[in-house]
Amino acid sequence: MEKLGPFFNLIGRILVAALFLPAGVSKLANYSGMQQYMESGGVPGILLPLVILLEIGGGLALIVGWQTRIAAFLLAGFCVVSGILFHFQPEDQIQMILLMKNIAVAGGLLVLVGVGAGTFSLDQRRMSRD
Template sequence: MLEKLNPLFDLAGRIFIAILFVPAGFSKITGYSGTAGYMEAMGVPGILLPLVILVELGGGLAILAGWQTRIVAFLLAGFSVVSGLLFHFQPEDQLQMIMLMKNIAIAGGLLFLVANGAGALSLDRRSSRA
């Protein structure tokens, strides 16, 4: 019975992941200088911010649409782990370590997309039929 709902579960999962990345990327556009300053304060060159925006906003939208899902999910998983380590690895701060674990868990969910693809309700599936 639940197998019939798999396409909807796949879509819901992609929506939930995109809800994390799309607003985060957009907020970096609207708060560009503050975000660049924060990155630099953490030792990450602010010049990388356009790439971060592209990864979060573009990657989130691609996941939402189910376009190039396996590639994008792989890149976002790596981004999640690297950004978690750069910004949240502070063993003396329990909250920051929880945030790091959140990033690791997100990467795990993205790896399910790498392994299984976007599902039936996706541009990937539509283009494979053409």
């Protein structure tokens, strides 16, 4: 099982990124609607380009394993903050489940911060050349 660790790391990075890439693309497709949604939650809509950049750029960084620890750290923070801002509604069980999903994803991302991208990554190739 230990020999499969590098493959599991790669697959895990891809699966986590699968949450962020489509989310970022959908925000691009529905920019004004998403901007209004953010503002309804008290978040300035002017921050939407940063959110899109983080979701798409961070998702791609996870997949290829580039600056993985930084990308995972930023995405973990995003998960916690956005979860609290948009899903912390104790009277609504569905929203609380979504909050816990964000917290769980942040936990997985923090594991990536700790272990790094692993064997199949640009980070590893860069370290091998140094």
